[in-house]
Amino acid sequence: MPKKKDEETSLSKPHSVRCRYCGQKNNVKADFKNGDAVCGKCRLPLSDEPHKKFADLNKHDYVHPADSKALAALRAIPGIDSGLRKLLAVTGESAIRVMFTASAVKVTPKQCPDLHAKLQIACTTLGVDMPELFIQQNPIVNAFTGGVDKPIIVLHSALIERLNDEETLAVIAHEVGHIHAEHVLYLTAARLIELLINGGATILLPGSEIIKLVISLGVSSALLAWARKAELSCDRAALLVTQDPHVIGRTMMKLAGGTFASKIDYDLFLEQGREFKKTLEDKALDKFWAQVVNAGRSHPFPIWRVGEILDWVETGQYQELMNKE
Ligand SMILES: [Zn+2]
Numbered sequence: 001m002p003k004k005k006d007e008e009t010s011l012s013k014p015h016s017v018r019c020r021y022c023g024q025k026n027n028v029k030a031d032f033k034n035g036d037a038v039c040g041k042c043r044l045p046l047s048d049e050p051h052k053k054f055a056d057l058n059k060h061d062y063v064h065p066a067d068s069k070a071l072a073a074l075r076a077i078p079g080i081d082s083g084l085r086k087l088l089a090v091t092g093e094s095a096i097r098v099m100f101t102a103s104a105v106k107v108t109p110k111q112c113p114d115l116h117a118k119l120q121i122a123c124t125t126l127g128v129d130m131p132e133l134f135i136q137q138n139p140i141v142n143a144f145t146g147g148v149d150k151p152i153i154v155l156h157s158a159l160i161e162r163l164n165d166e167e168t169l170a171v172i173a174h175e176v177g178h179i180h181a182e183h184v185l186y187l188t189a190a191r192l193i194e195l196l197i198n199g200g201a202t203i204l205l206p207g208s209e210i211i212k213l214v215i216s217l218g219v220s221s222a223l224l225a226w227a228r229k230a231e232l233s234c235d236r237a238a239l240l241v242t243q244d245p246h247v248i249g250r251t252m253m254k255l256a257g258g259t260f261a262s263k264i265d266y267d268l269f270l271e272q273g274r275e276f277k278k279t280l281e282d283k284a285l286d287k288f289w290a291q292v293v294n295a296g297r298s299h300p301f302p303i304w305r306v307g308e309i310l311d312w313v314e315t316g317q318y319q320e321l322m323n324k325e
């Protein structure tokens with residue numbers, strides 16, 4: 001057809017491609033094919049394929065049922081919401097902000113602009129106001145979101161060093177997911193309790209005395225049980241941003257296997273995730289988490305998470321959301 005011929009001619013010259021993620025125009029060589037280069041702004045693989053932005057995403061469209069259930073149980077504790085809010089607003093939020101402003105690098109459009117662009121992509125895709133983003137020198141591969149009314153996201157340096165650009169977007173999107181799913185207040189409280197269990201919160205926060213009280217009231221086990229499940233919802237949010245389940249899968253592989261991951265067989269890793277999910281029922285998992293928390297091990301488990309995300313894709317719910325107008 002003549003039209004196709006025209007298109008071919010125009011593509012045989014150097015031309016520009018608009019980044020699917022951030023919208024930046026990039027000049028490319030005549031023989032450019034999608035994925036051949038990275039975007040000059042966000043550093044993600046350059047492609048003109050469509051990228052869905054969710055105009056009106058409802059958290060109930062993707063939140064994991066285990067998360068909703070555990071959160072409902074948590075909210076049923078009398079006074080917990082207002083209590084935590086009051087406590088963290090007075091002590092935690094300002095302390096967290098001061099601590100990171102003093103000790104970590106703040107990401108701005110000029111400082112680490114590609115990370116800022118990734119944050120912007122995650123926020124515009126899910127429909128969340130931009131939070132502050134910090135990078136902190138820390139050898140533990142991790143990221144977290146904390147705060148009460150003005151959440152902040154912190155990425156550890158080891159995480160950025162280890163992950164590629166798409167995987168970094170997945171982690172940032174996961175954190176933005178916590179904001180979208182309204183997890184942040186409880187997540188902050190859960191993290192403080194974990195720090196306290198591990199003996200680290202006393203140097204961190206003036207409010208730790210009150211947190212001790214929260215623990216003695218028995219809120220902590222409900223809070224920590226929920227926090228594991230909240231991860232599953234935010235992995236789904238990350239998938240809604242990367243729009244490629246294998247980016248989530250490879251991120252989990254690196255979280256599980258470290259830099260050695262380049263030598264790990266990805267398909268076998270996925271199989272391991274599926275097997276794990278099959279063999280451990282939800283009830284057995286709850287027991288397992290309780291032991292894990294008691295042992296002071298707080299980090300979520302990549303094998304479990306990859307099994308869960310594959311499951312979600314296979315139910316068709318992810319595709320349904322992607323097809324929704
Ligand atoms: Zn871009």
Ligand SMILES: [Zn+2]
Pocket residue numbers: 174175178230231234
């Ligand atoms: Zn998380």
